[in-house]
Amino acid sequence: MKHVKPGRRQLLQMGAAVGGSLLAGRKALALENDPRKLGQPLGPYSERSPFETAVRWTRESQTPETGSSFTPLQESVGVLTPSALHYERHHSGVPTIDPSSHRLVIHGLVDRPLSLSMSEIRRLPSVTRILALECGGNSAGEWAGAGGADVQRSHGLLSGSEWTGVPLSLLLAEAGVRSGASWAIAEGGDACRMMRSIPLAKAMDSSLLAYGQNGEAMRPAQGYPLRLINPGWEGNTNVKWLRSLKLTDQPYMARDETSKYSDLMPDGKARIFTYDMEAKSVITFPSGGHTLPAHGPYEISGLAWSGRGRIERVDVTIDSGRTWQPAVLQEPRLPLALTRFRFEWRFEGQSVVIASRAVDETGYVQPTRAALIAVRGMNSTYHYNGIKPWRIRADGTVLNVEG
């Protein structure tokens, strides 16, 4: 399905590693496994098959400690992203933190300022939630048109995980919230000590202090050993390597909530504290860069999610937007999590545009790019959630086209 050059080269290299030489590797790839041959011995930690090569994509940078890496959604199945392929957005590199020396300090407008070790946090009653996480700037390139050749580049700042941790409300009750407190200032342990102001109402309602991700301790790039998870909110508020929560009576107007992660409108005013990720969907197969190898049956498949609740419905068009038909929503269909949708389809060499449109439980309908631009103009950078079309050409190749 994928004919991207680096992927093919990697495949050949891995084949070579398996087969002993490049040529042997090529042959090995074509041969069916011989079940009479003794396999590899047991091992302590699994790697994926050498034939699976999907990796995150990162832009070349003079400062590789800051930037983004994009999840290969074009290869995704189900609704969970492997932790090793979860998207990243870092501002000052990934710190290496020994959990035995990591402490979270809760201070400010509290009765009892607290310093907590990781082992203390992990002893407290925990909850586990499956949630989508999306960068506030995901799909930013789509404002200007078709932003990126494939769904990884256009929508890859999106991942789904199971998170385990302690409800923040539990620890705030331990510290004793003082009257007058209305915000929590969260600070991370990276070199820029990432700071965001979180309304206390959110912190008390659904924020998690997560230490687990997808059945294990979260990966360093995801905030190990402790991350603030704000379900349904833009990725940047989910402060990684969390080390400080200061309760205050005002937001602190951090650089990353004023100069960044604010949405500039056509009148020159910028919306601030735009936390919610509104309902959005994208077809992941077939999508830009794929090639349909033959005519015949295919399953169109994609992801839908909303920061305001459950996905209620996804419609798919297979005739360039003339008609829309409901897709099948795969269970589980959890609020604030990725929902996988499916739609049976036949490719007979028709040149068409396909797209998906999500509706969430609030009744909100994923808008077109034109509708977004009509209200917000072209310069708001963040929170692009427009309907995403892909053009399928008669030869089976798939292209990103402007929404």
Add this chain to the structure above:
Amino acid sequence: MWKVRSALLVVVTTAATLSAQSPRYGVGRPPTPEEFRDRGSAIAPDGTGLPPGSGTVAAGRELFTAQCARCHGPDGEGGVGARLVGGQGTLATPRPLKTVGSFWPYATTLWDYINRAMPFDKPGLLSPNDVYGAAAYVLRLNGIIAEGQVMDAMSLPKVRMPNRDGFVPDSRPDVR
């Protein structure tokens, strides 16, 4: 009878208040002075948290040349690092230029961010005086303060940023 009831009510109310306020799990310990210091660098827009010290535009210029110019350009025009100057009057145009001068609503944010995260590869290098100076120089580059103005915990929060009133609350859902 009324007295007994009333006394009972007081006892019940007090108990409820106490149980609401006393920790249920008793985890953690009071932070050490070092832990407080280490996590006390966040600066509020009203200046809460700014430390003693001060910086002049002249001192900031010298520091900027030595520590900041290699990424932000000698005059803050940008490079590997963000552009810091210009753009005033562009926010409502098709090509907005968002800089400290044109976009940032609070001068305290500038202090907080320089202190917190700069220089990119050596955060924590700068003293409070250095940070006041660097902030003063970036504000001067944008024509926001005069050459002779000194930045300190009193004067910095009073700096009126050109885009101070440029931010509005989230009004989504806004697109139907």
